[in-house]
Amino acid sequence: MARYRIGRILTSCCLLSIVILAASCHRTSSAPAKPLSSFDAQVRQWVAKMTLDEKVGQMTQAELSGLKEMSDIETYFIGSILSGGSSDPKEGNSLEAWTNTYDNCQKHALKTRLKIPLLYGIDGVHGHNNVIGAVVFPHNVGLGCTRNPELIKEISRITALEIRATGINWTFAPCITVPQDERWGRTYEGFSEDPILVSELGQAAVEGLQGTDLSNPVTVLACAKHYVGDGGTAYGSAQKPNSKSLLDQGDTRIDEATLRRIHLYPYPASIAAGVGSIMPSYNSWNGSKCSGNKYLLTDVLKTELGFDGFLISDYNAIDQITKDYKTAIMISINAGMDMGMVPNSYREYIKCLKELVQEGKIPMSRIDDAVTRILRVKAAMGLLDKNASVLADRTLHQDFGSLKHRQVARQAVRESLVLLKNQGKTLPLSKTAARIHIAGKNADDIGNQCGGWTIDWQGKSGAITTGGTTILAAIRKTVSANTQITFSKDGIGANGATLGIVVIGETPYAEMEGDRSDLALDVEDVQAVAEMKKAGIPVVVVLLSGRPMIINSVLEQADAFVAAWLPGTEGQGVADVLFGDYKPTGKLSYTWPRSMDQIPINVGDKNYDPLFPYGFGLTY
Numbered sequence: 001m002a003r004y005r006i007g008r009i010l011t012s013c014c015l016l017s018i019v020i021l022a023a024s025c026h027r028t029s030s031a032p033a034k035p036l037s038s039f040d041a042q043v044r045q046w047v048a049k050m051t052l053d054e055k056v057g058q059m060t061q062a063e064l065s066g067l068k069e070m071s072d073i074e075t076y077f078i079g080s081i082l083s084g085g086s087s088d089p090k091e092g093n094s095l096e097a098w099t100n101t102y103d104n105c106q107k108h109a110l111k112t113r114l115k116i117p118l119l120y121g122i123d124g125v126h127g128h129n130n131v132i133g134a135v136v137f138p139h140n141v142g143l144g145c146t147r148n149p150e151l152i153k154e155i156s157r158i159t160a161l162e163i164r165a166t167g168i169n170w171t172f173a174p175c176i177t178v179p180q181d182e183r184w185g186r187t188y189e190g191f192s193e194d195p196i197l198v199s200e201l202g203q204a205a206v207e208g209l210q211g212t213d214l215s216n217p218v219t220v221l222a223c224a225k226h227y228v229g230d231g232g233t234a235y236g237s238a239q240k241p242n243s244k245s246l247l248d249q250g251d252t253r254i255d256e257a258t259l260r261r262i263h264l265y266p267y268p269a270s271i272a273a274g275v276g277s278i279m280p281s282y283n284s285w286n287g288s289k290c291s292g293n294k295y296l297l298t299d300v301l302k303t304e305l306g307f308d309g310f311l312i313s314d315y316n317a318i319d320q321i322t323k324d325y326k327t328a329i330m331i332s333i334n335a336g337m338d339m340g341m342v343p344n345s346y347r348e349y350i351k352c353l354k355e356l357v358q359e360g361k362i363p364m365s366r367i368d369d370a371v372t373r374i375l376r377v378k379a380a381m382g383l384l385d386k387n388a389s390v391l392a393d394r395t396l397h398q399d400f401g402s403l404k405h406r407q408v409a410r411q412a413v414r415e416s417l418v419l420l421k422n423q424g425k426t427l428p429l430s431k432t433a434a435r436i437h438i439a440g441k442n443a444d445d446i447g448n449q450c451g452g453w454t455i456d457w458q459g460k461s462g463a464i465t466t467g468g469t470t471i472l473a474a475i476r477k478t479v480s481a482n483t484q485i486t487f488s489k490d491g492i493g494a495n496g497a498t499l500g501i502v503v504i505g506e507t508p509y510a511e512m513e514g515d516r517s518d519l520a521l522d523v524e525d526v527q528a529v530a531e532m533k534k535a536g537i538p539v540v541v542v543l544l545s546g547r548p549m550i551i552n553s554v555l556e557q558a559d560a561f562v563a564a565w566l567p568g569t570e571g572q573g574v575a576d577v578l579f580g581d582y583k584p585t586g587k588l589s590y591t592w593p594r595s596m597d598q599i600p601i602n603v604g605d606k607n608y609d610p611l612f613p614y615g616f617g618l619t620y
Contacts, residue, residue, distance in 0.1 A: 036276060037308045039379035043372050046114070046384065053077055054114060055371045056353050059333075061121065061312065063087050063343030064101065073108035073118070076350055079374060080170075080339060081105050082121040083130065084315060085457025085510065087343075093455065094132050095166060095400055099392045102167030106390050116375075117383040117390040119221065121312070124171035125189065126568060127155075127409070128162040129454050132465050133401040135162065135569060136450045137409045140175060140201075141546055142416035142565030144191035144589030145617070149204035155412055156208025158405050160220045165400045167392030169381065170221040172279060172312075174205035176266040179231035179547075181600040182590065184247040185514020188451060188546030188566055190231055192589035193602045194614065195265035203269040210274060215382035217393060224270040226281030226314060228296060229254070229263040233283050235600075246515040249282035249320075259285065268305055276309040276377045280337065282317050292321040292328070297336030310338035310373035318342065318349075326352040330361050338370035401467060406570055413564075413573025418586040419618040421561040426499075426538050428580025428620055433498040435484040436475065437535070439491035439528045442544045443503035444472040451546055451566035452510030459508025468569025471503050471542065478575040490524070491531030500532040501578070504554070505544035518596060520550045533557045542574065548592040552611070563588075580620065587617040 047055070057077025065087040072078065089101035102120055109118045128134040137143070137155050146152070156174070163171055175189040178198050191201045202224065211219040233250035252259070267278075280297060281290045290296055291313055301307050313332065318340055321328040329340070329352050342349040356362040378384055399405065419427065429436075442448045445461055446468055452459040455466060469477070476485050486493060494500050504525035532539050541558040543549065546566055555561055562584070564574055576582045592612035593601050603614035 034380065035308060036274070036376045036380055039376045040372065042379050042384065043375045046116075046375055047368055047371055050114065050371065052354060052357060052367070054112075055367050056350050056357075058116070058371050058374050059339050059353065059367070060346050060350055061339055061341045062346035064089070064105070066344035066346070068347070070104065070108055072347075073105060074111040076346065077112050078109070078118070078346065079116065080119040080121060082341065082343070084343065085123060085130070085453060088130065093130060095397060098131055098166040098168070099394060099397070103391045106167070110390070116378065117388065119170045119378065120168045121170040121172055121223070122163065122168050123173070123453060124159055124163050125173045125175065125453050127159050128166065129450075131162075131166060132455070133467055135401055135405045135409050136454055136466055136468065137568050138412050138416045139188040139451055139546060139566040139568075140191045141188040141590070142567060143412060144197060144201060145418050145565070145586035146412065146415040147197070147587060148415055149200050151412060151415060152201050153204040153208035154408055156205045157211070158408055160209050160211075161218055161396060162400055162405065163220050164218050164393065165396035168220070170223065170277070171209060172223045172225060173209065174202050174222065174224060174270075175226070176202035176224050176270060177226060177231040178262050178266065179590075180262070180602055181233075181235060181247060182519060182547040182593070183235065183516050183599060184231065184233065185509055185516070186230070186248065186511050187590075193591060194589065195262050197589060199266040199269040202266045203273045206270050206273040206275045210276065214276065214377075214380040217389070218396070221276045221377060221381060223277040223279050223312065224267060224275045225279035226283070227267065227278050227301065228281060228290060229259055229285050230281040230283050232259075232263055246517060248512055248515050251284040251287060253286055264300070267301070271305055271307050276380065277312050278307060278309065279312050279314055280317070282314050282320065289321050291317045291337060292331040292335045294335040302336060308373070309377055310370065311336060312339045313337050313341045315341050315343060316345075326356065329353055330356050333362050333370070334366060338373050406468075409568055410570040410573040410576070413567040413570050414576050414582040416565055416567065416586050417574065417577050417584050418563040418588055418616070419560070419584040420563055420592070420612055420616070421555060421558060422618055422620075423559045424538075426540060426560040427578060429499065429540070429578050431478060431483065431579050432480045433483055435486060435497045436479065437494040437497035437500045437532065437537075438472050438475060438485060438487045438503070439489065439494070439500065439532055440503035440542075441489055441507075441524060441528075442471070442505050443487065443489075443501070444470045446470050446569065448505070448507050448544060449566070449571055450508070450568050451506075452508045452514065454508065458510045458513055461507050466569050469571045471571040471574050474572040474575035475501065475578070477572065478579050489528070491528040494532050494535035494537060497535060497537055499538045499540065500535065501540045501542065502529050502532050503542045503544065504528060505549070506546055509546075514546070519547065519599070520596075521554060526554060529554050529557050540578065542578075548590055550593065550595060552594065583620045584617065585619060587615050588612055590614065592616070
C-alpha cells in the first residue's frame with residue numbers, strides 16, 4: 001500500500017525512469033536470450049524479396065470463422081489467423097479438432113511463394129480456455145490476491161504447454177490493465193488496481209509464456225494488452241451507438257501524468273521481459289482512439305519505451321477510428337499499428353491498404369517497418385529458419401489437462417482465496433461434522449465457477465464440458481465417510497445440519513456484456529443465505545465474482561465469508577481452504593467498497609474508508 005501511495009505523487013518522468021530501471025533489474029535470470037531487433041539482418045533479406053501483396057498479407061490477421069475460403073490464406077499471403085472467443089473449428093472444440101485445424105491452416109501458408117508460416121492467435125487468458133478438457137485457472141482478479149509472481153509464471157508456462165499441444169503459437173495475454181472502477185465488466189481480467197502489482201505479475205506472465213527463448217517449441221508468443229488506459233474509462237463514456245456499455249471501450253479522461261502513473265506503468269516491465277506483441281485498446285484517451293494515436297503507439301511505446309515487437313489491433317478496432325474504413329486504416333497504420341485484426345473484412349482491408357500505399361497515403365517505409373517488426377518476431381520463434389518445424393507436436397497431447405497441471409491450478413485457487421470474516425473461528429471446518437448443508441446457485445456449477453472466456457466468449461452457466469470439480473463435489477470428496485452432505489440451491493432444508501455453506505455470486509460474462517451500474521447481490525443469493533441462517537447454524541458464505549460486490553447485508557449474516565473470485569475448474573482448492581488443509585493467504589488486490597456511492601474507490605484516494613482496504617486478508 002505504501003509503495004502505491006508513493007507512486008501516486010511521483011512525476012510522470014521520474015516514475016517512468018524508475019519503472020524502466022526496475023523492469024531491467026527484476027528477475028534478470030529470466031530475461032530473453034536475444035532482443036528481437038537482433039534478428040534484423042535475417043529479416044532484411046526477407047523484406048527485400050517481398051512484393052507489396054506479400055507485405056500487406058503479413059500485416060493481416062483474419063479469423064478462422066471469417067475465412068471465405070481456406071485457400072485465401074495463400075491467395076492473400078495472410079500472415080496470421082485467430083480464433084476469437086467462440087471461433088471454434090468446424091469439427092468441434094476438442095483437442096484433436098483444434099490441432100487438425102491449426103495444422104491445416106499452416107499447410108495453406110506453406111503453399112505461398114515464400115512459405116512464411118502463420119502466427120495463430122487465441123485468447124488463452126486463464127489457461128487454454130477455449131478447448132474442451134483444458135485446465136482452467138483462476139482469472140487474474142484472483143491471481144492478483146496470491147501476490148506470487150513465481151506461481152503466475154508457472155501458470156503461464158503450463159498455459160503455453162497446453163496451447164502448444166494444439167499447435168497454436170500465440171496467446172493474447174497477459175492482460176496488464178489497471179482497473180479503477182469495479183463496474184467495468186473486464187475488471188476480472190486485471191490483476192489489481194495497483195499498477196506496481198500489475199507490473200510485477202504481468203512480467204511474470206510474459207516470462208512464463210515466452211520463456212527465455214521464443215524458438216523453444218513449448219513456448220508461445222505473448223501479447224500485453226490493452227494499451228493503454230482501458231481500465232480507466234469514465235463511467236457512461238462508451239462511444240458505441242446503441243451500446244448497453246457503461247465503461248467498456250469508453251473514454252479515459254485523465255491527464256498524461258495520471259495515464260503514465262497508473263495505466264502505462266506495467267508496460268516497461270513486460271517490454272523488459274521481451275514481450276513480442278502488444279495490443280492497443282478499444283478505448284480512447286481524451287477523445288482520441290488509442291488504435292489511431294501516433295503519440296501513444298509510436299512516440300511513447302516504440303520510441304520512448306523501446307518496444308521492438310509488433311502491434312496487433314483489437315477485434316475490428318480499426319473500424320471504430322472513423323466511419324470511412326479506408327481512412328481508418330490509413331490513420332491506424334500511420335499511427336504505428338503493424339497488424340490489423342480484421343476477422344471478416346480481411347479482403348477489404350488488404351485492398352484498401354494496398355491502395356493507400358499506391359496512392360502515397362501510407363509510405364512504403366511504414367509498411368517495411370511493420371513487416372520487419374512482424375518478421376523479427378517470427379524469426380525469433382524460429383519460423384523463418386530453413387526446414388522449420390511448424391506443425392503441431394502431438395506428443396504434447398499426453399499432458400493436456402493432466403493431473404499435474406490441475407495440481408498447479410488447485411494451488412492457485414488456494415492462494416487466491418481471501419478470508420474477509422471469520423467470526424468465532426468458524427473456519428476451518430471439521431471434516432467429521434455430522435451434516436453439512438450446501439446451498440447457492442454457484443455451489444454445483446462449473447460454468448459459473450470459471451466465468452467468462454471459458455469455452456464460449458461470454459462463458460456459460462452449467463456443465464460446460466471443461467472437466468474439473470465443482471465446489472459441492474470437492475466438499476463431498478473432502479469430508480469423512482460419516483459426514484452427510486445435503487444440498488438445495490435455495491438454502492431450504494438446513495434444519496438439523498451441523499453447519500451450512502452457501503456459494504453465491506455472479507454468473508458468467510465478458511467484455512461488452514459485463515458492465516454493471518449496480519453491484520448488489522442477486523435476490524436469490526440474499527434469500528439463500530437468509531434461509532440457511534433461519535436454521536440457527538453457523539453459516540459460511542463463499543462468493544464467486546469477477547470483482548468486489550456490495551455484500552453488507554449478507555456479510556452481517558455470515559459467520560465466515562470467503563471471496564473466491566472466479567476459481568476455474570479446480571474447486572478442490574476451495575475445499576482445501578474451508579477445511580483447513582491450506583491456511584488462507586490471499587490479500588485483496590482491489591479495494592472492497594461499502595456501497596455503490598463509494599465507487600470508484602482505490603487505495604490512495606482522499607477520505608479512503610472502504611469496507612475492506614486494499615491488502616486485507618485474514619488467516620487461521
